[in-house]
Amino acid sequence: MAEWQKTLLIDIVNLIGGGTPKTSKAEYWGGNINWLSVKDFNNENRYVYFTEKTITEEGLNNSSTKLLKRDDIIISARGTVGELAMIPFPMAFNQSCYGIRAKEGIDNTFLYYLIKNSVRKLKAMTHGSVFDTITRDTFANIEVAIPDTQMQHRIAKMLVAIDDKIENNQRINNNLEHQMETLFRSLFVENVNSAWQEGVLSDLGTIVAGGTPSKAKPKYYAEHGIAWITPKDLSLNKSKFISHGENDISELGFSKSSTTKMPAGTVLFSSRAPIGYIAIAANELTTNQGFKSVVPNENIGTAFMYFLLKWLLPTIERMASGSTFKEISGTGMKSVPVVIPDDKTIAQFNDFCSPIFQQQEILEAENIRLSNIRDALLPKLMSGELDVSDIDL
Incomplete structure (x- = not known):
């Protein structure tokens, strides 16, 4: 920890502002550019893959929104503050968020976890009389300690391993959910028995x-x-x-x-x-x-x-x-x-779902344990209290 460099969060990031194309201009909306707002955040995943709305190139060029690149970070900065995610592919975003890009010498994924560890401090320093707001000054008041690049990679890799397991469990559960929903629609929506x-x-x-x-x-x-x-x-x-x-x-x-x-x-x-x-x-x-x-x-x-x-x-x-x-x-x-429906068809559906429900519950419980482990490790890793230099990753 003695070798870690103390600095302000604002000094290791580039903050990027967002914007909203005019809603009255239909030609600005419905294109192939994802446009992210606070409602699109999903704390269950490190990345945001889907957005409710999309914009066109014309909408992008005629508004203050910017395109974030892969592995840039986005944080909700107004109203519900502190929601955090990484960007998997170029996305635009609205003015209620900040895009965050790591400066040279800072690992993007390490920065994501560093900010995640600082969210409580960021929330404590919000401004605004109507609703909480994170400003550029907020980032200028957060002191952090930064290890060398190699150590940044090691810490990030350790935390990513946990998050990847969590996200894989979620993908399995989502797939299982889709299978059950498909069977439900087939049995009880698309093929309703007239005798029911x-x-x-x-x-x-x-x-x-x-x-x-x-x-x-x-x-x-x-x-x-x-x-x-x-x-x-x-x-x-x-x-x-x-x-x-x-x-x-x-x-x-x-x-x-x-x-x-x-x-x-x-x-x-x-x-x-x-x-x-x-x-x-x-x-x-x-x-x-x-x-x-x-x-x-x-x-x-x-x-x-x-x-x-x-x-x-x-x-x-x-x-x-x-x-x-x-x-x-x-x-x-x-x-x-x-x-x-008749009891026999309901029983057929429930028998199909029963073992899947059990598996989903097991995976959810495992994710809770993994999340608790990650959240306990995070402040210790970001403070240098835990030394991972000798851990085989």
Whole structure:
């Protein structure tokens, strides 16, 4: 560490500003240039591969947005600050982000992890009266220590090995998910049996709302108590299976609120702000009032209900109401129209999905462990506390 050079973050990066082509100019949009905004970030991957919108060469040339190169870095700088990713191929981006390009002598991937380790400091130094903002001055107030190029490569390689394993597990799970979705569409959408009966969602399971113990009563919450899930937990945790949220509640808190204990296999469905976060309870748990979850009937099963709710999401959104934000009520959720397949076809689908669900849950658990290991190693590697010069990579 004594040989590492102390410097300011601003001195080792080139910051690049983004921009938005005029939305009134149709000829600026829908081209072959990816245009990245904050909503495109995906914290599960080091790289951002997909963007919701694209722009044309004309849009690029007639706006302040710039093209980032492969292995440049992008950070969200306004509103939701500190989301971080690397660029796999040239992309443009909007003004709510900064592009970051390593200066000579700085390894791009090492820089990515260095900034990732500094995100908490960056967030603590945000400006803005309306919403948090990272400015160029923010980067000028972050001191970092930089090893020689060889050590940068070694540290980056060590962290990349972990992230590559995480991303590979995600690719496997995504592929498995696609296979199950394809079978669901084939069995229950494209080849609906005319003999199947029409019904409503409550015919297939019990709709369960949640509740929140008083936040003014600390004794209603516990460090290791009853699992209690909020929509925020599902926004932060992209896993399909969830066992605990940010907070647990105590037995006293449970008894003093309207929340309900639901068994493992319950399909959680956020009913407001936003509608449509979907996850599966990995164990007994409770939720706040932002859910209308479904405990599937025994003959229906978790897998069928999970994919059914994903398929029904557009219908549920249309049925929602509210002036401040859209919400689907308990009555509305119960009355969502469905076609009820025969038990044999549902069982066929559930039997196909059961071992896949088990594998997905195993891979998600492994990714959580790997993420925890990476996050524990990151500050130690970036401070020089851990010496990796003799590790065979």
